[in-house]
Amino acid sequence: MFQQDYLMRLFMQLAEGIRKSIRRAIDEKDPEAAADMLEATVGEATELDGAVLLSLAPESIASVVQISGTDPRAVEYICRSLLLEAEYLREAGKNDKAELRSQQAYALGGAYGIDLTDVSLDEEALEEFFESTKIQ
Numbered sequence: 001m002f003q004q005d006y007l008m009r010l011f012m013q014l015a016e017g018i019r020k021s022i023r024r025a026i027d028e029k030d031p032e033a034a035a036d037m038l039e040a041t042v043g044e045a046t047e048l049d050g051a052v053l054l055s056l057a058p059e060s061i062a063s064v065v066q067i068s069g070t071d072p073r074a075v076e077y078i079c080r081s082l083l084l085e086a087e088y089l090r091e092a093g094k095n096d097k098a099e100l101r102s103q104q105a106y107a108l109g110g111a112y113g114i115d116l117t118d119v120s121l122d123e124e125a126l127e128e129f130f131e132s133t134k135i136q
Contacts, residue, residue: 017041
């Protein structure tokens with residue numbers, strides 16, 4: 001029961017972080033701040049220093065997430081957050097960092113068997129994903 005409560009809170013926190021970043025990027029037209037919000041969300045979800053984690057090479061990130069004790073069920077949220085951050089960084093003109101985030105997302109997804117596509121960031125697809133991961 002405790003683990004389900006923890007996971008539910010974690011999933012809700014991740015979903016809310018993604019939703020807030022989308023609103024920041026669209027409503028306030030501030031993709032860089034939206035990207036920063038997602039970095040903070042990823043750091044909180046992994047219970048690691050987000051700046052340190054996200055400075056890793058794509059091939060290293062999965063190993064660190066695995067040994068950190070991050071629940072595997074939260075990893076798809078993290079992957080989608082990284083892809084969304086990459087999109088925002090491109091909008092902000094930070095293409096090198098955007099490419100790194102994209103590569104990190106795909107490397108992490110690959111290590112966990114998560115199939116990521118451009119549709120993964122579609123608003124409807126995100127809401128379906130949030131619904132499908134609710135713990136009953």
